[in-house]
Amino acid sequence: MKQGVRGIVIDPGHGGTDPGAIGNGIVEKDLSLKISEYMYNRFRELGIPVVMTRMTDETVNPDERVKRILDAYGNYKDVIVISNHINSGNTKADGAEVIYALRNNNVLSELILEEIKKEGQNIRSSYQRRLPTDNSKDYYFIHRNTGVTQPVIVEYGFLDSTGDDPAQLKRNYEKYAEAVVRAVLRYLNLTPGTETATTYTVASGDSLWSIARKYNVTVDALKAANGLTSNIINIGQVLKIPSSTTGEKPEDMIGVIYVVAPGDTLWKIAKLYGVTVDQIKKFNNLTNDNLSIGQEIKIPTAPSVPPTSGLVITYTVKSGDTLYKIANQYNITVDQLIAYNNLTSDLLSIGQVLKIPKSTQTVYIVEPGDSLYKIANKFGTTVDAIRKKNNLTTDILSIGQKLYI
Secondary structure (H helix, E strand, O other), X not given: OOOOOOEEEEEEOOEOOEOOOEEOOEEHHHXXXXXXXXXXXXXXXXXXXXXXXXXXXXXXXXXXXXXXXXXXXXOOOOEEEEEEEEXXXXXXXXXXXXXXXXXXXXXXXXXXXXXXXXXXXXXXXXXOOEEOOEEEEEOOHHHHOOOOOEEEEEEEEEOOOOOOHHHHHHHHHXXXXXXXXXXXXXXXXXXXXXXXXXXXXXXXXXXXXXXXXXXXXXXXXXXXXXXXXXXXXXXXXXXXXXXXXXXXXXXXXXXXXXXXXXXXXXHHHHHHHOOOHHHHHHHHOOOOOXXXXXXXXXXXXXXXXXXXXXXXXXXXXXXXXXXXXXXXXXXXXHHHHHHHHOOOXXXXXXXXXXXXXXXXXXXXXXXXXXXXXXXXXXXXXXXXXXXXXXOOOOXXXXXXXXXXX
């Protein structure tokens, strides 16, 4: 990696009670989240450290959004922040634009526009905007309050345009997200499409195990490639990543069984387990991305990794049982129970066997630099879910503290 990056923070604009712009069947908060999810998945596949400021339809006020950005990888110049938005307010306008901070140059912004243009979208310009009351400061808080990081606001098009923007946004948003990924890779002097980096810079919260799993190699292979005699690594340390052929091979992997729930996609499941969509497809001999509710798929994990969730158990209906009673017993909803078993009514028969998705707990040990937000992001859950699971009354964590995810 000729030009290093400590990490990338992807910021889906708006969210929750703040929908952003709305028009032509597009809601900005929803489309910005879809773009961000695609981008997040791609950077993870490429082995580049990445987090999102929100992973659900969540209300995040400006102060909290800035806090999450700075908590992710710290206040450093080599942290890239990509804030995704959809433009509005000018029905005659058409095309994408990028706004960059006063402290930065326009190199990354111009690369982004150049790559988006390759996908057929019109290009407006990259520019800076100053606060009217103080021209020495940035207009947008994402630029103004994020320290020395490198933030860009990407506006992918105008949802209220009378031109072709609305149709293109609906049809091509994943292509535009991929274009931004390519631009970042060019900016970092990496080759687009590379599945693993030859080196990795250790970030806060990393362990040899998490890095080895990310690159589909063994901890022993990682230690051997770097001449390590212990499992201790330091933030900022550059590690050589050995070829995955020296680590676990597909035949060495074991599978956790996961039962597909309503709303699941291969991408969502892959993100939950920290693997790629391609790994899941190869492991299950899938020829397309289509899933069926109740379908059992195997998740490839390293032999030393304990199953985390999605294990299937069965329940035999007895006298007095109802769907509500069974669902309550296993801490799931009636709708989930119906979906998992393809039931067409609430009627049950004594002796009927039902499939129950059994969730076992993942235990996480708090490391230096961890926060509840960072841990939630890592495991694809929410801060509130971790708080409730662990009966936490404060967000303060202690190094070595055990958390149930």
